[in-house]
Amino acid sequence: MAAPDLLWQCVKNQSCFIRKQKNFPVMTAEPGNLCGLNNFQFSGLASKKVLGLDSKKVGKKESIVLTTRSKRESRQYRPGVVLVTTGIKKGKKQGPEQLKKIIGATWNRPELLEMALKKYKKIKTSFKKNKTVKK
Amino acid sequence: MATARPVVSIYNFENPSEKTGTMPMPVVLQSPLRPDLVREVHRDMAKNKRQAYAVKPKAGYDTAAASWCTGRAVARIPRAPGGGTHRAGQAAFGNQARGGGMFNPTTVWRRWHRRVNVTKKRHAVACALAASALPPLVMARGHKINQVAELPLVVSDGIQSLTKTKQAKETLKKLGCGEELQKVIDSKSIRAGQGKARNRRYVKRLGPLVIYNEDNGITRAMRNIPGVECAHVDRLNLLRLAPGGSFGRFVIFTEGAFKKLSDIYGTLKSGAPKKKGYTLPRAAMANADLARIINSTEVQSVLRPKMERYTHGIKRNALKSKELMEELNPGSTERRAVHLKSSQKGTPEYDEVQKKKKARIEESKKYNKEHKKGDETFYKTLMKAFEAKAAADAAKKAAEKAEDEEDEE
Numbered sequence: 001m002a003a004p005d006l007l008w009q010c011v012k013n014q015s016c017f018i019r020k021q022k023n024f025p026v027m028t029a030e031p032g033n034l035c036g037l038n039n040f041q042f043s044g045l046a047s048k049k050v051l052g053l054d055s056k057k058v059g060k061k062e063s064i065v066l067t068t069r070s071k072r073e074s075r076q077y078r079p080g081v082v083l084v085t086t087g088i089k090k091g092k093k094q095g096p097e098q099l100k101k102i103i104g105a106t107w108n109r110p111e112l113l114e115m116a117l118k119k120y121k122k123i124k125t126s127f128k129k130n131k132t133v134k135k
Numbered sequence: 136m137a138t139a140r141p142v143v144s145i146y147n148f149e150n151p152s153e154k155t156g157t158m159p160m161p162v163v164l165q166s167p168l169r170p171d172l173v174r175e176v177h178r179d180m181a182k183n184k185r186q187a188y189a190v191k192p193k194a195g196y197d198t199a200a201a202s203w204c205t206g207r208a209v210a211r212i213p214r215a216p217g218g219g220t221h222r223a224g225q226a227a228f229g230n231q232a233r234g235g236g237m238f239n240p241t242t243v244w245r246r247w248h249r250r251v252n253v254t255k256k257r258h259a260v261a262c263a264l265a266a267s268a269l270p271p272l273v274m275a276r277g278h279k280i281n282q283v284a285e286l287p288l289v290v291s292d293g294i295q296s297l298t299k300t301k302q303a304k305e306t307l308k309k310l311g312c313g314e315e316l317q318k319v320i321d322s323k324s325i326r327a328g329q330g331k332a333r334n335r336r337y338v339k340r341l342g343p344l345v346i347y348n349e350d351n352g353i354t355r356a357m358r359n360i361p362g363v364e365c366a367h368v369d370r371l372n373l374l375r376l377a378p379g380g381s382f383g384r385f386v387i388f389t390e391g392a393f394k395k396l397s398d399i400y401g402t403l404k405s406g407a408p409k410k411k412g413y414t415l416p417r418a419a420m421a422n423a424d425l426a427r428i429i430n431s432t433e434v435q436s437v438l439r440p441k442m443e444r445y446t447h448g449i450k451r452n453a454l455k456s457k458e459l460m461e462e463l464n465p466g467s468t469e470r471r472a473v474h475l476k477s478s479q480k481g482t483p484e485y486d487e488v489q490k491k492k493k494a495r496i497e498e499s500k501k502y503n504k505e506h507k508k509g510d511e512t513f514y515k516t517l518m519k520a521f522e523a524k525a526a527a528d529a530a531k532k533a534a535e536k537a538e539d540e541e542d543e544e
Contacts, residue, residue: 002168003423007271010170014381016277045271079270079280
């Protein structure tokens, strides 16, 4: 696989995922981008270690999904399988625990752990809103 | 990429979930990524299919107009001659006149086409091929490849013999291109702009590019599938590999074509057997992974330890801040305390100071008693000096007076 820096240079201005707005930082819709910002740090396309946390709705079921990049060499060229999704528990304690385990303990972007926890909280509150509206 | 060449699986065209074999990746597909080069070459190559457009050479000048010159209360612009029609006496020629020619008429002899150096074109194609082998770049270009088993996608040669479009479509769907094909179909829309009235009514996205070695029906099978294009390995076109100048087209190779890439382009050492005098481009940096370079033992072992960054707090003035003064000049607070106390009666410091003062005065008195007596008192020494000076002055005056008297005589 090409070097992350090189890929970033190719992709930072020229990507179908980039979304631009006036007076707003440049954002991306690519999978595996934690903040959705078009940054080398957060890039889901360019880096070897990728971290994404999203909500997923399948029918009525809402789930929180963590996206990481497989480390196996053989998987790097397989677009369908290279990004690994893990469901995150919705329990108040269990969810953050799980995140800490996956991100922090296995050195998979530990610097993003805080941000991931924050996003987790936000996703959870977004689920709550839906429930009250249902009434 | 100094590592060993990755191995690419070949998928059975009839049953794409199974693999019929493997092949090492051709060196072309590991060419350095040069989006700038691809963009540049594409820009120039794209100009080569242009058709000239221009206004008629005589446009606006097909009248016998002449200026009426001065004296007739009209502007001096050339006017159409004759009479009997509205046209007579109307302004002609000139871009400002109605029915006149345009400013700087477009000409057929505009330089429509661009030459691009052959090596540059070849490098660009190599680069575009390399980009098509990297999932992030293909994704970034907008292709939906999540269902695709592997990039580069190589299919067994049987696909070249497909004759029916239905079969071809089935095969592509089984290979994981269903999402991509659907994207193309969904994207068909009427072109914005005049093109729609000029036989270019619809626009749609581009789908996969199928690169084959032997056409046993594949082009005809694939040509009616929206978005799918076919290309022969020997005749790869940058305008197809990097549409719009952006590399990372989703490419499907047939087994024969994939193999032929090595035959055409060769390796960095051997040069390209089928392209005379051409060798694949070399990367400016063999290892472009900056993070790895910086964190490598070779670099880390030679670094000096990280400097302690001195962060300045708010600047403090030592003369105002007693704490800072104490830091810089240890003992200053003590000294100050002593100094204060020494002016307070009753403290031992005060007594110290007074004692010293007394001693000093005693010393002085003693000295004066010894040395400054009789003729050595201040007053006496002063007067002595004065009298001495007075006597000297008087003597001088007398001498001058004597001289004057002599002169007069």
